[in-house]
Amino acid sequence: MLTVVIIFLFFAILLYFLLGGADFGAGIIELFTSDDNKHRTRSTMYQAIGPIWEANHMWLIIAVVIMFVGFPDIYSKMCTYLHIPLLLMLLGIIARGTAFAFRNYDAIKGERTQMVYNNIFVYSSFLTPLFLGIIAGSAISRQIDFEATDFLTAYVFSWFNWFSIAVGLFTVALCGFLASIYLIGEADDDFDVKRFIKKAKVLNAIAFFCGGLVFLAAETLNIHMAHWIFGNRVSLTAVIAASISLVLLWMSISKGRKQMPRIFAAFQVSMILLSVGYTHYPNFIMGKNGKNLSLLTDHATTKTIDDLAIALLIGSLFILPALSYLFYSFRGKNSHE
Amino acid sequence: MNDFLAARSQMALSLGFHIIYSCIGMVMPVFMAISHYKYLKTQNPVYKNITQAWSKGVAIFFATGAVSGTMLSFELGLLWPKFMEHAGPIFGMPFSLEGVAFFIEAIALGFFLYGWNRFNKWFHWFTGVMVGISGILSGILVVSANSWMNSPSGFDYINGQYLNIDPMKAMFNGAWFSESLHMTIAAFSATGFAVAGIHALMIYRKQNIEFHTKAFKIAIIFGSIAAILQPLSGDISAKHAAKRQPAKLAAMEAYFHTQTYAPLIIGGIPDTVAKKVNYGIELPGLLSFLVHDNFKQEVKGLDQIPVKDQPNVAVTHYAFQIMVGIGMLTMLIGVLYLIATLKKRSWLTQTWFLRLFIMATPLGFIALEAGWTVTEVGRQPWIIQDVMRTADAVTPMPGIQYSFYLFSFIYFTLSLAVIFLLQRQIKMVPELYDLKK
Ligand code: HDD
Ligand code: HEM
Numbered sequence: 028m029l030t031v032v033i034i035f036l037f038f039a040i041l042l043y044f045l046l047g048g049a050d051f052g053a054g055i056i057e058l059f060t061s062d063d064n065k066h067r068t069r070s071t072m073y074q075a076i077g078p079i080w081e082a083n084h085m086w087l088i089i090a091v092v093i094m095f096v097g098f099p100d101i102y103s104k105m106c107t108y109l110h111i112p113l114l115l116m117l118l119g120i121i122a123r124g125t126a127f128a129f130r131n132y133d134a135i136k137g138e139r140t141q142m143v144y145n146n147i148f149v150y151s152s153f154l155t156p157l158f159l160g161i162i163a164g165s166a167i168s169r170q171i172d173f174e175a176t177d178f179l180t181a182y183v184f185s186w187f188n189w190f191s192i193a194v195g196l197f198t199v200a201l202c203g204f205l206a207s208i209y210l211i212g213e214a215d216d217d218f219d220v221k222r223f224i225k226k227a228k229v230l231n232a233i234a235f236f237c238g239g240l241v242f243l244a245a246e247t248l249n250i251h252m253a254h255w256i257f258g259n260r261v262s263l264t265a266v267i268a269a270s271i272s273l274v275l276l277w278m279s280i281s282k283g284r285k286q287m288p289r290i291f292a293a294f295q296v297s298m299i300l301l302s303v304g305y306t307h308y309p310n311f312i313m314g315k316n317g318k319n320l321s322l323l324t325d326h327a328t329t330k331t332i333d334d335l336a337i338a339l340l341i342g343s344l345f346i347l348p349a350l351s352y353l354f355y356s357f358r359g360k361n362s363h364e
Numbered sequence: 365m366n367d368f369l370a371a372r373s374q375m376a377l378s379l380g381f382h383i384i385y386s387c388i389g390m391v392m393p394v395f396m397a398i399s400h401y402k403y404l405k406t407q408n409p410v411y412k413n414i415t416q417a418w419s420k421g422v423a424i425f426f427a428t429g430a431v432s433g434t435m436l437s438f439e440l441g442l443l444w445p446k447f448m449e450h451a452g453p454i455f456g457m458p459f460s461l462e463g464v465a466f467f468i469e470a471i472a473l474g475f476f477l478y479g480w481n482r483f484n485k486w487f488h489w490f491t492g493v494m495v496g497i498s499g500i501l502s503g504i505l506v507v508s509a510n511s512w513m514n515s516p517s518g519f520d521y522i523n524g525q526y527l528n529i530d531p532m533k534a535m536f537n538g539a540w541f542s543e544s545l546h547m548t549i550a551a552f553s554a555t556g557f558a559v560a561g562i563h564a565l566m567i568y569r570k571q572n573i574e575f576h577t578k579a580f581k582i583a584i585i586f587g588s589i590a591a592i593l594q595p596l597s598g599d600i601s602a603k604h605a606a607k608r609q610p611a612k613l614a615a616m617e618a619y620f621h622t623q624t625y626a627p628l629i630i631g632g633i634p635d636t637v638a639k640k641v642n643y644g645i646e647l648p649g650l651l652s653f654l655v656h657d658n659f660k661q662e663v664k665g666l667d668q669i670p671v672k673d674q675p676n677v678a679v680t681h682y683a684f685q686i687m688v689g690i691g692m693l694t695m696l697i698g699v700l701y702l703i704a705t706l707k708k709r710s711w712l713t714q715t716w717f718l719r720l721f722i723m724a725t726p727l728g729f730i731a732l733e734a735g736w737t738v739t740e741v742g743r744q745p746w747i748i749q750d751v752m753r754t755a756d757a758v759t760p761m762p763g764i765q766y767s768f769y770l771f772s773f774i775y776f777t778l779s780l781a782v783i784f785l786l787q788r789q790i791k792m793v794p795e796l797y798d799l800k801k
C-alpha cells in the first residue's frame with residue numbers, strides 16, 4: 028500500500044507541475060509579450076484555461092495532504108526549514124488565484140482596475156513557480172541542516188543558495204515552455220500560432236540555458252549533477268527519452284500539428300522529473316551531513332498508509348473520469364461561454 | 365509580540381478569513397441550483413439572471429476560498445509542525461477525503477460556469493448541484509478534523525507515544541456529528557441572512573424589484589429555517605461540550621463554582637480574580653437543565669480545573685454570549701418571516717420589515733466567527749484536548765510576527781477587494797439583468 032501512496036504522490040506532483048505549470052507559464056508568457064499583443068495572448072489563454080484552472084491547482088492540495096497524512100515527519104521538517112520560501116510561494120498562489128478570478132469576474136471591466144489585476148497576475152505567475160523550484164531544489168541540495176541553531180543557517184541558507192535558485196529559474200522556464208506549446212493549439216489564427224511558436228523557441232533556449240546553470244550551480248555545492256543523472260540506467264534512459272521527444276516535438280510543430288506537440292512536451296517534462304526523482308528515490312529530503320528523509324522509512328504507521336491508499340483509490344474513481352470528461356468537453360479552441 | 369502569540373494570531377486570522385469564504389462557497393451553489401431549477405421549470409428569465417449573477421459571485425468566492433484554503437493546509441505545518449507531525453497521520457482521513465471532495469467541486473464548477481448552452485440543460489444543472497453537494501461534504505469533513513482536536517480518539521496516548529492509530533475512528537470521533545451539524549446549519553443561516561439582507565436593501569431602494577424579490581425569497585427561506593434549527597443543534601453541542609470539555613463549558617458560561625441547581629448566567633462581566641460575574645442575570649437551575657436535563661444535577665465549575673488548564677474565561681464567555689444572543693435574534697426574525705409568508709403577506713413589502721432584514725445582514729457571520737472563537741479559545745491551552753498543549757506545537761522559527769503582519773495586510777486588502785467587487789456586481793445588476801432594457 029505504501030507503493031500506492033508513493034505513486035499517487037509522484038503523479039500529484041507531476042500533474043501539478045504539468046497542468047499548474049502550463050497555467051503559470053501562461054502568465055509568464057504574458058509578462059514577456061509586447062503590449063500590442065498582450066490582449067490577444069490573454070484572451071487565448073482565458074479560453075484555454077478558464078474552465079480547468081481551478082481543477083489544475085487541486086493537485087497541489089492532494090500532494091500536501093498525502094505529505095502530512097502519509098509522511099508527517101518529512102512534511103513538518105520541510106515546513107520548518109523551508110518556511111520562508113513556502114511562505115513566499117503561498118503569497119504568489121494567493122495573489123495569482125485572486126487576481127485571475129477578479130479580472131474575469133469584475134462586473135465592470137475598467138481599464139485601470141484590469142491593469143492592476145493583470146500586473147498582479149503576471150508577476151505572481153513568475154514568483155510562484157520560482158519558489159516552487161527553489162523548494163524542490165532545496166529538498167535535494169544537502170543544505171538543510173537539521174542541527175543548526177542560528178537563524179541564518181537553519182532558515183535561510185537552507186534554500187538561499189545558487190543551486191536552489193537555478194532550479195527555480197529552470198522551473199520558470201519550463202513552465203513558460205509548456206504553456207507556449209499548449210497555447211499553440213489554442214490560437215485562433217496563423218498570426219497567433221506563429222507568435223506562440225516563436226515564444227516556444229525562445230523559452231526552449233532559455234530552459235536549456237537555465238538547465239546549464241543548474242549544472243554549474245550544483246558544482247559550487249559539490250553536487251555532481253552529471254553523476255546523478257547519468258549514473259544510473261533509469262535516469263539515463265529518461266534523459267535520452269526527453270531529448271528524443273524534444274526533437275519529435277519540433278518536428279511535429281513544423282508539420283503544423285496541434286495535439287502531438289503537447290504530448291511530447293508533457294512527456295519531456297515528465298522524463299526530466301522522473302530522472303531527477305529516481306536518482307534520489309527513496310529520499311525525499313537530502314539534508315546536511317548525510318541526514319536524509321526517505322519515503323520508505325519516514326512514513327506514518329501501516330494502518331494510516333493503508334487507509335490513505337484506499338481513500339486515494341476510491342477518490343480517483345470519482346475524480347479521474349470527471350476530470351477527463353472536463354478536459355474532453357473543453358478541449359481545443361473556441362471553448363468559451 | 366512573541367512568536368507563540370504571533371502564530372496563534374496568524375492561525376486565527378487565516379481561519380477567520382477562510383471560514384467566511386468557505387461558508388459562502390458551500391451555500392451559494394445550493395441557492396444557485398434552486399434558482400436554476402426554477403428557471404428550467406418556469407422558463408422565467410429572471411431566474412436565469414439570478415443564477416448567472418450569483419454564479420459570478422460564487423466564482424469570486426470560490427477562488428478566494430481556494431487560495432485561503434491552500435494557505436491553511438500549509439499553515440498547519442508552517443505554524444504547528446510538532447502538532448502535524450503527530451496529528452497528521454491520525455486526523456488526516458477527513459483531510460484526504462476533503463481533498464477528493466474539493467477536487468470534485470472544482471471540476472463541477474468548471475462545467476457549471478462555462479457550460480451554459482453547451483450541455484444538456486439538466487446535465488448542466490446537475491453539475492451545479494454537485495458543486496453544492498461536494499462543498500457541503502467538504503465542510504463537514506474539515507469540521508470533523510477540527511472536532512477531533514476537541515475530542516481526540518482513534519489512538520492510544522501512552523508515555524508520550526501515539527500508538528494503535530486508527531484514522532477512521534479518529535474521523536468519527538465523539539464530537540464530529542454535533543460540530544458538523546452545527547457548523548453546516550450556521551453556514552446556511554449566516555449566508556442566507558447575508559444574501560437576503562443585500563437583496564432586501566435593493567428592494568428597499570426600489571431597484572429591479574422583481575429580480576431582488578425572487579433572490580431574497582430563495583435566500584431567506586434557507587436562512588430562516590436554519591436559524592430556527594440552530595438553537596436546537598447548539599443545545600446538542602453544549603451537552604457534548606459539558607461531557608468532553610468541562611473547562612470549555614464552564615468558560616462559556618463564566619461558571620466559577622461547582623454547584624447543584626447550577627444557574628444559567630446571561631450577559632455580565634466575568635471577574636476572574638474575584639471569581640464571579642458582575643451584572644449578569646442568573647436563571648437558577650437552568651444550566652443544570654440544559655446540560656443534564658434536570659434542574660438539580662451538579663455541573664462542574666472552573667474551581668475543579670487547575671488554573672494552567674483553563675481557557676481565557678472572558679473571551680470565551682463574551683463570544684458565547686454574542687453567538688447565542690444573535691442565535692436567538694435570528695431565530696425570531698426567521699419566525700417572523702415564516703409568519704409573513706404564511707399569514708401576513710402584506711408585511712413583505714413594508715419598510716420596517718425590509719429594514720429588519722437589512723439590519724440582519726452581518727449578524728450570521730458575526731455569530732459564526734464568535735462560534736469559532738468559542739470552540740477554539742475554549743479548547744486552550746490544548747491544541748489536542750488533554751494530549752498536547754498549543755505552546756508545545758508551535759514552530760521553532762523566530763520572527764513569526766513579521767509573517768503575521770504580512771498576512772494581516774494581505775487579508776485586509778483581499779477583504780476590501782472582495783467588497784469592492786461585490787459592490788460593482790450589484791451596481792451592474794440594472795444594466796445586465798434588467799429585462800425592461
Ligand atoms: C487544511 C486546511 C484547511 C482548514 C483548516 C480549513 N479548510 Fe476549508 N479548504 C481547504 C483547506 C482547509 C482547501 C483544501 O485548501 C480548500 C479546498 C479547495 C479550496 O477551495 O480550498 C478549502 C475550501 C473550503 C470550502 C470550499 C470553498 C468553496 O466552495 O468555495 C469549504 C466548504 C471549506 N473549505 C470548509 C471549511 C470550513 C467550514 C472550515 C472551518 C472553518 C475550513 N474549511 C477550514
Ligand atoms: C442560540 C443558539 C446557539 C447555541 C445554544 C449554540 C451553542 C454552541 C456551542 C455549545 C458551541 C461549542 C461546541 C463545541 O465547542 O463543542 C457552538 C459552536 C459554534 N457555533 Fe453555536 N450556538 C448557537 C447559535 C449559533 C449561531 C446563530 C451561529 C452562526 C450563525 C453559530 C455558530 C457556531 C460555530 C461556527 C461554532 C463552532 C463550530 C462548531 O462547534 O460546530 N452558533 N455553538
Ligand code: HEM
Nearest residue numbers: 372373375376379380383509510736737740741744747754
Ligand atoms: C484542523 C484545523 C485547525 C487547527 C489546526 C487549528 C488550530 C488552532 C490553533 C493552534 C489556534 C491557536 C490558539 C489560540 O489562538 O487560542 C487556533 C485558534 C483559533 N482558531 Fe483554530 N484550528 C483549526 C480549525 C479551526 C477552524 C476550522 C476555525 C474556523 C474558522 C478555527 C478558528 C479559530 C479561531 C477563531 C481561533 C481563536 C484565535 C484567538 O482569538 O485566540 N479553527 N486554532
